[in-house]
Amino acid sequence: MSIIWTIVIGFIVGLIARFVSPGPHNPSGFILTTVLGIVGAALATWLGQQIGWYSSGDKAGFIGAIIGSILVLMIWRVFARSA
Numbered sequence: 001m002s003i004i005w006t007i008v009i010g011f012i013v014g015l016i017a018r019f020v021s022p023g024p025h026n027p028s029g030f031i032l033t034t035v036l037g038i039v040g041a042a043l044a045t046w047l048g049q050q051i052g053w054y055s056s057g058d059k060a061g062f063i064g065a066i067i068g069s070i071l072v073l074m075i076w077r078v079f080a081r082s083a
Helices: 002-020 030-051 062-082
Strands: none
Touching (some): 002 030
């Protein structure tokens, strides 16, 4: 059940991040939106642990995952623009 929950939350977080962030949303699709949400949550967790906001066992919350996903979108656009 944990994997299904991760996919559902990742998709919702990815949708919110795409809605909130300005600019083109390419590439798009269910799988890439879900991956965006999951990677954003992982990035937010890692950054939070490095900064000291989270201990080693804690995970980023819903808002942190959205912010992480927006950061992933911004990084994606920088690399996509330069290619």
